[in-house]
Amino acid sequence: MSEIDLDLQTVEEELTDEEEGDDGGGRVVLGVLDGTTPDEEWAEIVEDGGTLVLSIEGDVNELAAGFARDVREIDGDLMQFRGFLVVTPPGVGIDTSRLD
Numbered sequence: 376m377s378e379i380d381l382d383l384q385t386v387e388e389e390l391t392d393e394e395e396g397d398d399g400g401g402r403v404v405l406g407v408l409d410g411t412t413p414d415e416e417w418a419e420i421v422e423d424g425g426t427l428v429l430s431i432e433g434d435v436n437e438l439a440a441g442f443a444r445d446v447r448e449i450d451g452d453l454m455q456f457r458g459f460l461v462v463t464p465p466g467v468g469i470d471t472s473r474l475d
Contacts, residue, residue: 399465400424405431408460414441417462421451427462435460 404420405411409435410430420427422445430439435455443453463469 402426403428406430408435408438409433410438414445418442418445421446421462422449422465424464426464426467427460429460429462431455431458431460 386444390434398422400423400437402420402425404425404427406417406427406429410419417429421442439453439460446462451461452461452467452469454461454469454471
C-alpha cells in the first residue's frame with residue numbers, strides 16, 4: 376500500500392483563513408421586506424454570496440425595486456413564493472420544477 380502525504384497543518388491554516396475572511400457566501404439570511412432595511416444592505420448580502428428569504432409585508436414590486444436591478448445586474452435571481460421573496464446570488468439557481 377502506498378503512503379499518502381497529508382499536510383494537515385496547511386489544511387488547518389487554509390480553513391482558518393477562510394473563516395477569518397468570511398464574505399457571507401453560502402449564508403441564508405431570513406428577514407422581513409417591509410421597507411425598513413436599506414436596499415443597499417439587501418444587495419450587499421447577495422453580492423457577498425448570501426441568499427435572502429424575505430417575508431413580504433406590502434407591495435413586493437415597490438419594496439424590492441431599490442435592489443432588484445442590482446441583483447439582476449450581477450446575474451442573481453429573484454422569485455416570489457407564497458408570501459416570500461427568495462433572492463439568490465450568481466451561480467445559485469432557484470429550482471421550480473417541483474411546483475408543477
